[in-house]
Amino acid sequence: MNRMKVWDSSPSSGQLEVAAVQVKFDSAESPEGRISRVEDLMSDVVDADLIVLPELWFHGAFSFDSWRQNAVTLDSSVLSRLSKVARDQEVWLHAGSFVQTVHTNSDSDMWNTSVLFDASGTQHTTYKKIHRFGFTEGEPTLVEAGDEPVTAVVQTDTGTAVTGLTTCYDLRFPELYRYMLKAGTALHVVPAAWPLSRVPHWEVLGRARAIENQAYVVQCNMAGMDHQTEYGGHSQIVDPNGEILAQAGVEEAVIQARLDFDRLAEVRRSFPVLQDQRADIWSIRDQSMGNVIK
Numbered sequence: 004m005n006r007m008k009v010w011d012s013s014p015s016s017g018q019l020e021v022a023a024v025q026v027k028f029d030s031a032e033s034p035e036g037r038i039s040r041v042e043d044l045m046s047d048v049v050d051a052d053l054i055v056l057p058e059l060w061f062h063g064a065f066s067f068d069s070w071r072q073n074a075v076t077l078d079s080s081v082l083s084r085l086s087k088v089a090r091d092q093e094v095w096l097h098a099g100s101f102v103q104t105v106h107t108n109s110d111s112d113m114w115n116t117s118v119l120f121d122a123s124g125t126q127h128t129t130y131k132k133i134h135r136f137g138f139t140e141g142e143p144t145l146v147e148a149g150d151e152p153v154t155a156v157v158q159t160d161t162g163t164a165v166t167g168l169t170t171c172y173d174l175r176f177p178e179l180y181r182y183m184l185k186a187g188t189a190l191h192v193v194p195a196a197w198p199l200s201r202v203p204h205w206e207v208l209g210r211a212r213a214i215e216n217q218a219y220v221v222q223c224n225m226a227g228m229d230h231q232t233e234y235g236g237h238s239q240i241v242d243p244n245g246e247i248l249a250q251a252g253v254e255e256a257v258i259q260a261r262l263d264f265d266r267l268a269e270v271r272r273s274f275p276v277l278q279d280q281r282a283d284i285w286s287i288r289d290q291s292m293g294n295v296i297k
């Protein structure tokens with residue numbers, strides 16, 4: 004039987020210090036005001052290799068009425084400001100996600116797009132959210148769905164991590180994470196705008212994705228109120244055994260933890276559950292994935 008063993012030979016190694024910045028939403032604050040505040044929050048993060056921001060923190064994930072007006076292109080000023088943060092602080096920055104459009108002030112398509120900057124401020128990777136949340140309103144009616152799983156190699160002097168990019172509601176779809184494991188993912192980053200009413204799901208699903216894929220999971224949520232929805236906070240950093248290394252409460256917060264990918268390799272070696280997958284039965288597609296910039 005031809006069993007893939009990417010998780011054995013994953014290039015992930017060493018250590019990375021990761022911070023998640025849980026942003027409080029206030030609809031009275033302008034997006035411009037919010038970005039200045041988030042810049043301040045990030046400037047207080049010390050010694051991180053990777054900073055992660057939440058989903059749609061700039062727009063408000065439930066502020067549907069202003070998405071079109073506040074949609075950004077990938078060369079917009081907000082993204083330039085975030086690029087500058089990455090460059091000035093010499094840190095990889097997963098800037099969360101944005102309502103992305105191709106042309107502002109038009110009726111062109113929109114997506115919920117995450118953006119990863121490397122430590123020189125270069126836009127390294129983008130990911131368009133695959134699973135749109137809202138059933139009959141919100142995302143399914145306003146934005147296009149992505150159709151491409153995306154991984155990126157986050158690399159610093161201290162460590163390297165093959166990283167899977169997913170967004171919020173994606174957390175409910177384990178097949179996406181299992182699929183990315185074929186690219187050797189050792190870390191999953193999940194920016195989110197997850198409501199308070201379903202925080203128990205958020206906690207358990209993050210731990211489940213970590214345990215079943217023997218990977219680190221960094222979940223960065225919003226706090227505060229957005230229209231009728233209260234965000235749940237509880238951003239968390241979970242290790243490959245499902246242990247919570249750091250967790251926020253419901254307020255604005257920064258959480259931080261050191262991820263050890265040599266230890267992850269040892270977890271995969273000493274409890275080699277991933278080698279017992281039956282991809283031959285499930286026909287999980289074998290496809291190499293690169294860094295996609297869209």
Ligand SMILES: O=C(O)CCC(=O)C(=O)O
Pocket residue numbers: 064135136170171172173175196197198201204
């Ligand atoms: O799945 C959930 O309960 C929340 C998902 C969500 O809020 C989102 O994807 O924006």
